[in-house]
Amino acid sequence: MAGTKVLTVNAVRLSPETIQAFEAACGTALRSGDYWYDPLAGHWGEWGAPPFPRPLAPGLSLGGPLPFNASGGQTAVVVNGRALHPTEIMQLIARYGSPPVPGSYWLNASGDVFAQNGLFLFNVQGTPQRAPAPVMATGIDPEQGALVRGMDELMRLLRERGEEGQLNPDRQEVLASVVKEAQHRLLSRSTDPKATLRHMRTLIERVSALDQHSHPARPLPTGSRAEHLSAIAAELRRNLTVELVDARASLEDKQALTNLYERVAHADSELHEPRMINDRTALAYEREKLRQLALDVRTYSLRTHLMIAEPFWDFPPKPRDPNTVCFSGGEDVLRLIQPACAERGLKFSSSASNQDSGQGRWNQLCISNIAIFDLTVRPGPELAAVCYELGLAFALGRPALIVATLGQRLPFDVDVPPVELRGDGGDTHRLGEALDEVLYSQQRNVGRSALRETVNYALRRFGQGRGDWRTLGGLRALGEQPNPGGLEARGILETVLEHSRAGTLRLIHPSWVGHYPAPGEHRCFHVMPFRERWSAEAMVITEQECQQSGVRYIRGDRVQDPRINHSIWEEICRASHLVVDLTGYNANVALELGLADTLGRHTLIVGQGDTVERLFPALAKRRVHPYSLATEGAQLRELLATFLSPNSPESLEVPLGLE
Numbered sequence: 311m312a313g314t315k316v317l318t319v320n321a322v323r324l325s326p327e328t329i330q331a332f333e334a335a336c337g338t339a340l341r342s343g344d345y346w347y348d349p350l351a352g353h354w355g356e357w358g359a360p361p362f363p364r365p366l367a368p369g370l371s372l373g374g375p376l377p378f379n380a381s382g383g384q385t386a387v388v389v390n391g392r393a394l395h396p397t398e399i400m401q402l403i404a405r406y407g408s409p410p411v412p413g414s415y416w417l418n419a420s421g422d423v424f425a426q427n428g429l430f431l432f433n434v435q436g437t438p439q440r441a442p443a444p445v446m447a448t449g450i451d452p453e454q455g456a457l458v459r460g461m462d463e464l465m466r467l468l469r470e471r472g473e474e475g476q477l478n479p480d481r482q483e484v485l486a487s488v489v490k491e492a493q494h495r496l497l498s499r500s501t502d503p504k505a506t507l508r509h510m511r512t513l514i515e516r517v518s519a520l521d522q523h524s525h526p527a528r529p530l531p532t533g534s535r536a537e538h539l540s541a542i543a544a545e546l547r548r549n550l551t552v553e554l555v556d557a558r559a560s561l562e563d564k565q566a567l568t569n570l571y572e573r574v575a576h577a578d579s580e581l582h583e584p585r586m587i588n589d590r591t592a593l594a595y596e597r598e599k600l601r602q603l604a605l606d607v608r609t610y611s612l613r614t615h616l617m618i619a620e621p622f623w624d625f626p627p628k629p630r631d632p633n634t635v636c637f638s639g640g641e642d643v644l645r646l647i648q649p650a651c652a653e654r655g656l657k658f659s660s661s662a663s664n665q666d667s668g669q670g671r672w673n674q675l676c677i678s679n680i681a682i683f684d685l686t687v688r689p690g691p692e693l694a695a696v697c698y699e700l701g702l703a704f705a706l707g708r709p710a711l712i713v714a715t716l717g718q719r720l721p722f723d724v725d726v727p728p729v730e731l732r733g734d735g736g737d738t739h740r741l742g743e744a745l746d747e748v749l750y751s752q753q754r755n756v757g758r759s760a761l762r763e764t765v766n767y768a769l770r771r772f773g774q775g776r777g778d779w780r781t782l783g784g785l786r787a788l789g790e791q792p793n794p795g796g797l798e799a800r801g802i803l804e805t806v807l808e809h810s811r812a813g814t815l816r817l818i819h820p821s822w823v824g825h826y827p828a829p830g831e832h833r834c835f836h837v838m839p840f841r842e843r844w845s846a847e848a849m850v851i852t853e854q855e856c857q858q859s860g861v862r863y864i865r866g867d868r869v870q871d872p873r874i875n876h877s878i879w880e881e882i883c884r885a886s887h888l889v890v891d892l893t894g895y896n897a898n899v900a901l902e903l904g905l906a907d908t909l910g911r912h913t914l915i916v917g918q919g920d921t922v923e924r925l926f927p928a929l930a931k932r933r934v935h936p937y938s939l940a941t942e943g944a945q946l947r948e949l950l951a952t953f954l955s956p957n958s959p960e961s962l963e964v965p966l967g968l969e
Contacts, residue, residue, distance in 0.1 A: 701904020
């Protein structure tokens with residue numbers, strides 16, 4: 311029933327009576343959503359998030375057992391069966407001076423912390439103290455023991471240097487977490503001790519390399535570009551620190567992450583050189599080094615979003631340019647953004663030549679670092695053109711700067727806050743600050759992973775056939791890993807695609823975690839405006855034709871997830887067929903078509919009236935089918951029957967061999 315409050319706790323939906331008891335315990339009304347609750351300690355929070363500051367009483371009868379992934383399942387520190395959120399790890403580092411030792415612990419409502427075997431360790435509400443060093447297992451290899459003791463000594467030196475101010479606090483946190491990881495690996499059981507020792511030596515070498523860039527921070531001139539860039543480097547370090555305590559990261563991922571941290575530390579050291587006081591010198595360094603570094607950090611953060619797609623447009627041969635911006639919008643905003651880009655040495659991607667407009671715009675977006683989308687343009691084909699390219703950008707994982715007027719109601723729910731223009735003479739400055747933010751920040755938290763689904767999809771497409779045995783062997787071995795690493799998966803899948811007979815398949819890193827059509831399941835997602843006078847009739851016709859063809863019919867306005875963009879993205883990912891109705895050039899419809907075109911889903915584009923005559927440039931050469939609802943929608947029925955026919959090409963589920 312409309313308006314009914316829906317709450318889940320520990321993945322179990324609550325009854326109305328339990329919701330009342332839950333809200334009484336919280337002392338406030340709760341909005342519909344998913345929550346978790348720890349009945350031992352009383353901690354609680356939103357699903358996938360850290361706990362709220364104020365705990366509840368322990369022992370409440372709420373939902374099911376506390377799941378491991380209630381806060382995202384991202385770290386190796388487990389309390390009462392829940393993997394702590396990275397934010398909680400950072401809080402523990404701030405309180406105790408070093409990261410907690412990975413493992414499982416018990417915590418009661420009084421703050422008593424116990425080891426997994428029941429041994430009391432300490433009370434979190436008492437005087438902060440470091441947890442005792444782990445006891446060495448009996449029978450440990452002497453060389454392992456020496457390495458453990460050596461890393462204990464290294465940890466002591468790191469603390470001393472931090473207390474003496476000789477080591478940057480952020481760097482100290484990273485170094486300590488790397489050492490803790492090494493200690494944990496040494497003390498855990500391993501089927502290949504020699505490989506473990508080699509990994510330990512590699513970690514120690516990387517710790518030494520990281521430590522070489524420690525420096526007492528020299529003060530930088532207030533308001534200088536170097537001061538601003540140093541703050542950006544500090545934010546990059548903080549983001550990488552959170553990544554370092556991610557238990558899901560593979561050895562290869564961790565090595566790449568340590569390398570990125572080393573590069574950021576080196577960049578920060580260079581920014582404190584006396585020559586960087588000159589803003590032109592700092593800007594040149596930004597163009598030559600720092601933007602590429604930030605791009606590499608962002609690409610690393612999206613590694614678990616890896617997907618196999620078959621985009622409608624061909625990928626250009628050129629790589630991404632860290633100093634190039636793609637702009638989509640009108641002349642008024644273009645005049646405001648150009649001075650801000652020129653001040654930062656950013657260039658606009660050049661217009662396409664010898665290509666149709668759609669392919670040209672796609673090429674510009676692919677080679678750009680970030681993209682700017684002007685939503686102040688007129689509704690209709692002009693706004694639809696901008697939103698279509700915004701959909702392409704989201705699916706490609708491109709950071710987006712969205713521009714709107716002050717108080718403007720956006721045409722769709724978007725998880726990127728817009729820059730609002732005020733017309734007071736300060737808009738170019740606001741856009742410049744937003745450019746810096748988009749160039750260097752991570753716009754979304756990256757939580758879940760698409761790697762398992764992507765590997766399984768690759769196995770369905772390529773793993774059952776014949777071809778290069780080394781490539782197939784690597785893919786099948788990847789499929790046997792419980793938690794494949796993002797960088798290893800990309801390397802293997804790149805080789806698979808190089809040897810495949812499907813030259814149009816590409817690897818992408820979307821903004822959100824992706825999915826694939828289920829094998830053997832036919833789903834048609836209907837993309838259209840749902841509140842027009844003709845909408846109901848078009849929906850009924852499409853649903854009837856889907857039923858006759860044995861295809862499940864899905865509508866965006868029936869999706870229950872409150873995160874509209876996320877739910878629409880998931881439905882487009884899972885769809886085997888999409889029917890896109892451009893009638894009226896609805897902005898939502900155009901954005902969703904951009905998502906579908908990047909994934910390469912099997913799509914039928916239709917439109918009433920003068921839709922075909924008013925196509926925006928990117929779609930000028932696309933096949934858009936006109937239809938009328940006269941004669942009981944006979945035209946639309948005929949189009950749908952052909953599109954949904956079993957003899958119509960399927961979207962992606964065609965097994966392929968390797969050469």
